[in-house]
Amino acid sequence: MIDYKEIKRKFPFFKNNAEQIYLDSAATSLKPQVVIDAIGEYYTNYGTNPHNIDSILGYKTNVKYDIVRKKIQQFINAKKVTEVIFTPGATYGLNQIAYGLSSKIMNGDEILITKQEHGANILPWYRLAQEKKAVVKFLPETNFRINLEQLAKMISAKTKIVAFANVPNILGYENDPTSIIAMIRKINSAVIVVIDCAQGVIHMPTDVQKWDVDFITFSAHKIFGPMGIGILWGKEKLLLELKPLIVGGGMNVWIDSDGLNYSVKKIPERLEAGTANIADIFGFGAAIDFINAVTLQEIITYTHQLKRYAIKQFNEKLKDKAIIYNVDSKAATLVFNIQNVFCQDVAMHLGSRNNITVRSGDHCARLIGEVIPEKNTVRVSFSIYNSYKDIDLLVSALVDEQDFLGGLV
Numbered sequence: 001m002i003d004y005k006e007i008k009r010k011f012p013f014f015k016n017n018a019e020q021i022y023l024d025s026a027a028t029s030l031k032p033q034v035v036i037d038a039i040g041e042y043y044t045n046y047g048t049n050p051h052n053i054d055s056i057l058g059y060k061t062n063v064k065y066d067i068v069r070k071k072i073q074q075f076i077n078a079k080k081v082t083e084v085i086f087t088p089g090a091t092y093g094l095n096q097i098a099y100g101l102s103s104k105i106m107n108g109d110e111i112l113i114t115k116q117e118h119g120a121n122i123l124p125w126y127r128l129a130q131e132k133k134a135v136v137k138f139l140p141e142t143n144f145r146i147n148l149e150q151l152a153k154m155i156s157a158k159t160k161i162v163a164f165a166n167v168p169n170i171l172g173y174e175n176d177p178t179s180i181i182a183m184i185r186k187i188n189s190a191v192i193v194v195i196d197c198a199q200g201v202i203h204m205p206t207d208v209q210k211w212d213v214d215f216i217t218f219s220a221h222k223i224f225g226p227m228g229i230g231i232l233w234g235k236e237k238l239l240l241e242l243k244p245l246i247v248g249g250g251m252n253v254w255i256d257s258d259g260l261n262y263s264v265k266k267i268p269e270r271l272e273a274g275t276a277n278i279a280d281i282f283g284f285g286a287a288i289d290f291i292n293a294v295t296l297q298e299i300i301t302y303t304h305q306l307k308r309y310a311i312k313q314f315n316e317k318l319k320d321k322a323i324i325y326n327v328d329s330k331a332a333t334l335v336f337n338i339q340n341v342f343c344q345d346v347a348m349h350l351g352s353r354n355n356i357t358v359r360s361g362d363h364c365a366r367l368i369g370e371v372i373p374e375k376n377t378v379r380v381s382f383s384i385y386n387s388y389k390d391i392d393l394l395v396s397a398l399v400d401e402q403d404f405l406g407g408l409v
């Protein structure tokens with residue numbers, strides 16, 4: 001069971017910001033000391049460019065680099081360690097996948113996504129479709145989840161890519177990768193399936209082999225790791241066909257002086273041009289260790305409990321004031337509006353008068369207004385350093401307030 005007080009002590013943010021209630025972990029999580037230390041450890045004790053393998057420190061840096069890649073392979077149950085590609089984050093990963101698949105897309109082909117996607121899982125597909133005269137279509141949803149029967153009717157020989165979040169970042173209703181992918185494969189086994197795991201990776205176990213997915217991506221910063229680092233995973237065969245988004249040092253074997261020819265290395269190097277963000281890779285490894293020590297299952301259970309408690313408190317104390325849009329989703333977000341008050345005024349009231357950080361707006365899912373009646377909402381998101389008391393304080397800050405705009409700093 002999670003001992004939230006003990007967990008909270010592991011996050012130095014709260015030593016320096018004791019009065020803060022942080023309810024925006026879906027945007028980015030706070031970092032435990034072990035992650036901060038691991039980043040510092042690289043700069044303090046290693047310091048070497050990972051491309052330098054001729055010195056002892058360069059060698060040690062590379063050993064550690066490989067260990068982190070292996071940890072991530074195990075965390076997502078990938079078949080091969082070389083299938084794990086380090087990227088600057090999920091946005092980069094999705095852009096790399098869309099760019100790299102370009103040669104497979106023809107005039108009239110179809111790319112299927114949902115209306116709940118984050119912009120990072122919409123724009124790369126729109127751009128690809130525009131360039132290739134393909135079409136982006138939206139998957140039908142029932143109760144905010146992909147509807148399997150209707151999905152089956154949409155898959156055809158024209159379908160080239162299906163891309164969706166296993167846990168969308170606003171409402172958080174889970175799309176089960178295993179059943180969705182099995183259905184797609186039954187109808188057209190050539191479809192490439194991409195899962196945006198940016199939120200899902202901390203809300204359900206990731207098992208790329210069980211899911212039989214083709215590509216996934218996520219960022220470390222939402223799972224207690226550093227900013228500016230993430231991974232793209234793909235099936236080996238597809239990664240070897242993926243055209244690199246970035247070319248340069250570390251990924252090529254030779255270049256002709258006429259500039260017309262060069263040869264590239266195998267995976268993972270071919271998709272990791274340039275000097276790796278090695279300090280943050282150290283931190284990423286520490287974040288995976290941290291999750292494994294707490295256990296993903298405990299994180300899921302605890303954050304679900306917080307969500308259920310929040311719903312109960314809202315129902316009891318804010319019944320006539322708040323409209324909740326995702327009452328029965330399990331994920332650790334609570335999405336609501338206060339009647340007749342703009343969401344940003346609510347967020348500012350909480351943030352500037354009550355030290356409660358929440359998020360307002362469309363949360364980068366620009367098409368969400370076609371899914372729920374209100375495009376702009378307040379999103380509260382929970383993590384393991386939150387408590388029931390945090391929720392009580394949130395609710396009382398909302399209950400007491402009559403004038404959300406008055407007195408803002």
Ligand SMILES: Cc1ncc(COP(=O)(O)O)c(C=O)c1O
Nearest residue numbers: 089090091118120169198199219
């Ligand atoms: C579902 C989803 N996909 C993609 C992203 C983009 O992640 P990043 O900004 O770390 O690249 C986010 C970030 O909020 C997200 O929630």
